[in-house]
Amino acid sequence: MASIAGSSALSFAMPVKAINSNSLAFSPVRKGNTFLRLQPVPMRSVSCAAKKDTVDKVCEIVKKQLALPDHTEVCGESKFSELGADSLDTVLANSLQVEIVMGLEEHFDISVEESSAQTIATVEDAADLIDKLVAVKA
Structure with missing residues (x-):
């Protein structure tokens, strides 16, 4: 465990790569000194x-909703604009977009608000939003 003395001269007992507010703890010592103690914090991903x-x-x-040929590759990075659906930011303006959103809502038993749909540009964006909505619902 690394310690930093609270005097005018600071010294490190071991190299510190990153310090954030969650990894610091102040613990006053009864002898009049205050120590800043670095505590290990589990990394969160x-x-x-x-x-x-x-x-x-x-x-x-x-x-299915865009009636794309079987040889058309659709993956997470696929942009709706490249698939022929512009984007999902104008959900109510294009019947294809409405059909896509309705198909997703029906399959995943969720409700996608128009403001959320405005952030969707790729298949991955849609899947991220769906996972969040499903998690909130659970």
Whole structure:
């Protein structure tokens, strides 16, 4: 455990790569000194990537709703604009977009608000949103 003395001269007992407010703890010592003690904090990884099965199902629904040929590849990085659906930001303006959103809502038993649909540009974006909505619903 690394310690930093609270005097005018600071010294590190070991190299510190990164310090954030969650990894610091102040503990006053009764002898009049105050020490800043670095405590290990478990690393947390936050992934925005949707589950593979969600991405696969969104690809399937999009391909069906847009009536894309079998040889057309649809993956997480596929942009709706490249698939012929412009984007999902104008959901009510294009019947194809409405059909895609309705298909996703029906399959995943969720409700996608128009403001949320405005952020969707790729299949991965749609899958991320679906995973979030499903998690909130659970």
